[in-house]
Amino acid sequence: MKRIVFSAMRPTGKLHLGHLVGALNNWLELQNNYNCIFGIVDWHALMGEYAQSKEIQENIVDMAIDWIAYGIDPEKSIIFVQSHVPEHLELQMIFSCITPLGWLERNPTYKEQLREIKTRDLQTYGFLGYPVLQAADIMLYRANAVPIGEDQLPHIELTREISRRFNHIYKTNFFADCEAILTKTPRLLGLDGRKMSKSYQNAINLSDPEKEIKKKAKNMFTDPKRIKLADPGHPNKCNVCSYYEVFAPEKKNEVHEWCTKAQKGCTDCKMILADILIDYLAPIRARRSELEKDKGRIQDILEEGRKKAQVIAKKTIAEIKEVIF
Ligand code: SF4
Numbered sequence: 251m252k253r254i255v256f257s258a259m260r261p262t263g264k265l266h267l268g269h270l271v272g273a274l275n276n277w278l279e280l281q282n283n284y285n286c287i288f289g290i291v292d293w294h295a296l297m298g299e300y301a302q303s304k305e306i307q308e309n310i311v312d313m314a315i316d317w318i319a320y321g322i323d324p325e326k327s328i329i330f331v332q333s334h335v336p337e338h339l340e341l342q343m344i345f346s347c348i349t350p351l352g353w354l355e356r357n358p359t360y361k362e363q364l365r366e367i368k369t370r371d372l373q374t375y376g377f378l379g380y381p382v383l384q385a386a387d388i389m390l391y392r393a394n395a396v397p398i399g400e401d402q403l404p405h406i407e408l409t410r411e412i413s414r415r416f417n418h419i420y421k422t423n424f425f426a427d428c429e430a431i432l433t434k435t436p437r438l439l440g441l442d443g444r445k446m447s448k449s450y451q452n453a454i455n456l457s458d459p460e461k462e463i464k465k466k467a468k469n470m471f472t473d474p475k476r477i478k479l480a481d482p483g484h485p486n487k488c489n490v491c492s493y494y495e496v497f498a499p500e501k502k503n504e505v506h507e508w509c510t511k512a513q514k515g516c517t518d519c520k521m522i523l524a525d526i527l528i529d530y531l532a533p534i535r536a537r538r539s540e541l542e543k544d545k546g547r548i549q550d551i552l553e554e555g556r557k558k559a560q561v562i563a564k565k566t567i568a569e570i571k572e573v574i575f
Contacts, residue, residue, distance in 0.1 A: 255280050255431070256393035258289035258332070261309035262299055265316040266453035267527070268438050268446035271496055274320050276397050276433045277327075286327040287391050287559060290314060290552075293332050293339070293383060297376045298367075314548050316456050319538040330555030332387065337563035341386035344570060345412050346379060348419055353411065354378050358404055369449070385409040388428055390563050397431040406430045420573050436496050443471040443489050457538060460528050467524035472516045473509075483509040483516070490520055498526045 257277060259269070280286050290313050295306045310331055317329060332338050354360065360380065364372055388396055388409050396406055406428065413425035439445065440452030447453070454466050470490050476483040485491035485506045494505050508514040541548060 252283070252285045253394040254391055255284040255286045255395050255397065256289070256388045256391050257286070257397050258291040258294070258387060259313060260295040260298075261290050261292055261306055261313045262295050263305075263309060263448035264455040264457055265313065266446065266448075266455045267497075268440075268453055269316075270320065270456070271438045272399065272435045273397075274317070274322070276431075276435070277317075278321050280397060280431070281323060281326045284395070287393070287562075288317065288322060288327055288329050289332050289387060289559075290330070291332040291387065294380065297374070297380055297383075298363075298370060298372065300374075300376075301370070310552075311545055311548050312457075314552055315538055315541045316534075318548070318551070319456070319534050319541055324551045324555065328555045328558045329551060330559040331552055334552070334556040335390075335559050335563050337390055337560065337567045338383065338386055340567055341390050341570070342379070342383045344574070345382045345386050345389075345416070348415050349379075349382050349385075349412050353408060354381060357381055357408065367449075381405060381408045382412065385412040389413050389425055390566050391559070392425065392562075392566060393428055394426070395429045395431045397433050399433060399435055403430060422573050424570065424573055436492075438492065438496055439489050441466055441470045441489075454527060456531060456534055458531075463528050463531070464521065464524045467520045467527065468517065470520055470523075472520070476509075476516060479515045480512050482512045485509040490516070490523055493523055493527075497523075497530050501526075 257273065257280075259265075259273065265274075277286065277288065290310050292306050292310060295309075296303060299306060314329060318324065322329065355378070360378065363377075384405060385408065389412075396409075398406055410427050413428070417423055417425055440447065440450055441454070442450065442452045444450055444452060454463055458466070470493075472490055473483045473485070473488040475481070475487075488509070491502075491505055491509070494501050505519065509519065
């Protein structure tokens, strides 16, 4: 029996290069070795974007198209929408009853987001309970593992604590500890050198047309000490170079050479990168436009995913109720 892996994304906007590097590349590998369940977690999106709820619905199909275009295979993995499987909320409710408030209030991500995000009011009951729904998402499928970056370790720890508390309260060993599959992901900053984020509008999206990719690449933040063409640059400190490292590692030495010896200007360097990114994304965009013509098929895939996910989810909830009542 293959082990179960659960992972998810919030449908809050278009997928960008950061998603490829940070998650989808890992998913492609995982789907060959595990039973993968990939969720489009729209309830999570609503927790933060409750005032833009219409956009969430539009983003769901878009996200499924991006995943499939990139190679996530519905024949190998379950692809589904969280709100289509109501058992997620049922388990969230059960976990809510046993999760101490202090665990949620101390959650570093919660505190950071309250501090950083000023455009939305996140002082809500739902947002505080975000990790409880996350734990429910994972444990509903009794997932053995979740692929995460090191910065997300506290999330998985909270999931473990909640499921262990369930076991303790109800004197059971129903839930096994869920492991983290620590994924080594190269850190890709946004085009302006800040964290890559939809809210900063500093990312190249999978669906961007060529012209847009060129425009965005041209405006990329570079080594601030390289002012004139004749100034030697510092590729190790340049965000453009880090994109080469990820998308064209074979060119890294060449870039270092032309940069440190001031043989090429930054605009040329960025335009070469733009062409590399366009080539990299071309097959995905071609597949994407094919899939876009047949949105009925995407809906079918999501419905098929719902059915498969719900078989597992219903069984878990029935068994949990037997443990509790
Ligand atoms: Fe960055 Fe390229 Fe300019 Fe060097 S030449 S500073 S790597 S953009």
